[in-house]
Amino acid sequence: MAAKNVNTGFRVTALLPLVLAFVVDCYVGRYRTIVAASLLYVLGLGLLTISAVYTSQSLSNCQNMEKIESCSPSRSQVLFCFFSLYLVAVAGGGYKICNQAFGADQFGEEDPEEGKAKSSYFNWSSFCICIGLSVVALLLFLIGTNTYRYSIERDQKSPIMRICKVFVEAARIWRTTSLPEKSTEEGALGALSHQGSLRMQFLNKALLEPNCPEEDAKVVSATEFEKAKAILRLVPIWSTCLVYAIVLVQSSTFFTKQGMTMDRSVWSGFDITAASLQVCISLSIVLFVPIYDRIFIPMARKFTNKPSGITMLQRIGIGIFISSVLMVIAALVETKRLKTTQDHGLIDMPYATVPMRVWWLVPQYILFGLSEVFAVVGLQEFFYDQVPDELRSAGVSLYLSIFGVGSFLSSFLISAIEKATDGGDGQEGWFNDNLNRAHLNYFYWLLSVFSVVGFAAYLHFTRSYTYNKGGLL
Numbered sequence: 001m002a003a004k005n006v007n008t009g010f011r012v013t014a015l016l017p018l019v020l021a022f023v024v025d026c027y028v029g030r031y032r033t034i035v036a037a038s039l040l041y042v043l044g045l046g047l048l049t050i051s052a053v054y055t056s057q058s059l060s061n062c063q064n065m066e067k068i069e070s071c072s073p074s075r076s077q078v079l080f081c082f083f084s085l086y087l088v089a090v091a092g093g094g095y096k097i098c099n100q101a102f103g104a105d106q107f108g109e110e111d112p113e114e115g116k117a118k119s120s121y122f123n124w125s126s127f128c129i130c131i132g133l134s135v136v137a138l139l140l141f142l143i144g145t146n147t148y149r150y151s152i153e154r155d156q157k158s159p160i161m162r163i164c165k166v167f168v169e170a171a172r173i174w175r176t177t178s179l180p181e182k183s184t185e186e187g188a189l190g191a192l193s194h195q196g197s198l199r200m201q202f203l204n205k206a207l208l209e210p211n212c213p214e215e216d217a218k219v220v221s222a223t224e225f226e227k228a229k230a231i232l233r234l235v236p237i238w239s240t241c242l243v244y245a246i247v248l249v250q251s252s253t254f255f256t257k258q259g260m261t262m263d264r265s266v267w268s269g270f271d272i273t274a275a276s277l278q279v280c281i282s283l284s285i286v287l288f289v290p291i292y293d294r295i296f297i298p299m300a301r302k303f304t305n306k307p308s309g310i311t312m313l314q315r316i317g318i319g320i321f322i323s324s325v326l327m328v329i330a331a332l333v334e335t336k337r338l339k340t341t342q343d344h345g346l347i348d349m350p351y352a353t354v355p356m357r358v359w360w361l362v363p364q365y366i367l368f369g370l371s372e373v374f375a376v377v378g379l380q381e382f383f384y385d386q387v388p389d390e391l392r393s394a395g396v397s398l399y400l401s402i403f404g405v406g407s408f409l410s411s412f413l414i415s416a417i418e419k420a421t422d423g424g425d426g427q428e429g430w431f432n433d434n435l436n437r438a439h440l441n442y443f444y445w446l447l448s449v450f451s452v453v454g455f456a457a458y459l460h461f462t463r464s465y466t467y468n469k470g471g472l473l
Helices: 002-015 017-028 030-060 075-105 112-131 134-143 159-174 182-189 201-207 222-240 242-252 254-261 274-304 312-343 358-385 389-421 440-463
Strands: 265-267 354-357
Touching: 002 389, 017 030, 017 075, 017 389, 030 075, 030 134, 075 112, 075 358, 075 389, 112 274, 112 358, 159 222, 222 242, 222 389, 222 440, 242 254, 242 274, 242 312, 242 358, 242 389, 242 440, 254 274, 254 312, 254 358, 254 440, 274 358, 312 354, 312 358, 312 440, 354 358, 358 389, 389 440
Parallel strands: none
Antiparallel strands: none
16 A cells, blocks of 8 residues: 555656646746746655644553554554645656756757767766755755746737647648648648658548638648648657656655565675665666766767767667666566575465575666656756647656656556466466566566666667757767
8 A cells, every 4th residue: 555655646746747848838938937836846755744643642652552542653643744745746846847957948059068068968967867966956056046047928819829839720620631742742841841740631621621822821830830841740659658667667666565575784784774775766866967968979979970989869769779678687686585485485485585695687777867866867958849839848757757657667568467376276477466476577677678678669760850949969
């Protein structure tokens, strides 16, 4: 139940930005959202602390050990805890869509040097997130208020509504007429400078009104038309990254369960918790971000002559490939753990410590961090850069939604496999409560296959992808 509540909170944090991004880009603005969300986030953490202390004191005063239910938290305590938890989730959702987008807005796109600095900004932003210090970060952010660049346009129609109009008009006109004559279509597209405009022909109808003279036929502007196509081009990339998100979820679930069964002793009388191994992810990010930014990128520039060393899609692809490798390693480690339980007769002793050091799990945690340096940071920059300028908060929310949807897909996949493998007639399910009789290694092998297939699909779509703004990054 606790894991379910944590996963639900994570999904709210990842999917809520899709709604918040509309309000932020159209009405509120990124600066004010960052300030408000940061204050609510700190408030939520404070309330969570109060909830934990108050509940702990209440339970410590419970003297009746025969009636366990009397020692359970009261309904008001549970409601207060969940209010605090979801306040943190909502505030985190608002903060995440604006923090990096607003920071990247401070770099001009016309200056090549600022373009390089913007690419590095996403690296060091992830580096700082791993370090923490929310209150200090908020104070430093407020100090620089008068120096920021702002890009709010309130005298125009909502940018999201203008783009939606393109799809609505294309669907409406599609039902009433065939594609325009070649000369008419070329005339409508003549004002479009982007080479990707000749693709996705079904959207071209939004430029023309049927049964109207060519000079009076335009329904939407060429700019709105191009922005709609830019959004649509992101869909295949977004979809093929979902498998990566499914893999990423496992670090906080099954990996932790495995660690709980293994030898976690550091020295005599001191054991680490299984969940504490997740710090290896943050440590590897802190380690590899400077290496990537200061060593890898300058070396890559010498070969590619690109400001960012490699393109954003190449960076994401490397991260997805690393995730495929780490799932293979995870499957091999779990296979060894199961063999160790068999060799020592521990199959029917789920609470016994398996004589295998928990450090066997460290390489896959480190690879998780390395894959995030490439894929997660690459996705942040990609979805920020490739959406229209006035929808950059929405772009960041699209990146976050990958992991929210991936978490849902992971739960669905686990439920489906559990029903398929748990026959109830002595057959051991893949997710048996007794991990010594479970087959997590099969699940990891399956995810590695999915990762390879998803990586192949990702490569297929990236070959035909055309970058906005000339594809300089």
